[in-house]
Amino acid sequence: MIGRDEILALIPHQGAMCLWNEVIAWNADSVRLRTKTHRDPAHPLRSQGRLRAVHLCEYGAQAMAVHGGLLARDSGAAAKPGLLVALRGVELRVARIDDLPGDLECEAQALAQGEGSQQYAFRIFHGGEIIAEGRAAVMFA
Structure with a gap:
């Protein structure tokens, strides 16, 4: 298992904006992560005391970043900085997540990876x- 300190070394999201606590499993095509950050009263994405389900898209995008960081580390390189440019087919099955008592888990699977971009499917449990699923695309700087 890979803990939060290693995740922080892999992605640009730091401090409370790093949403994942641990990597449960990963391979060249996918990653599975777990977190409890959605229950943090000081969560940086909260507004009016709530953390809405739409923020699960950020959890999915950060899962992509973690996977990219793991792949880059394995090849002896640094992960390229990227910009989330598209979300597709997003389904949210809850209205908010700050009131969910258990941990969140995410499966993110690479659909396409190139020099300038990548696309993933994600499912959050x-x-x-499943409480959210969709596809996301990132363009590299």
Whole structure:
């Protein structure tokens, strides 16, 4: 398992903006992560005391960043900085996430990876149930 300190070394998101606590498993095509950050009352994405389900898209995008960081580290390189440019087919099955008692888990699978961009599908689970899924695209700087 890979802990938060290693995740912080892999991605540009630092401090409370790093949303994942641990990598459960990963390979060349996918990553599975777990977190409890959604329950933090000081979560940086909260507004009016709530953390809305739309922020699960950021969790999915950060899962992509973690996977990219792991792949880059394995090849002896640094991950390229990227910009989230598209979300597609996003389905949110809850309205908010700050009131969910258990940990969140995410599966992110690479659909296409190139020199200038990458696309992933992500699914986020709570208590074994999918609460969000979609696809995301990132362009590298």
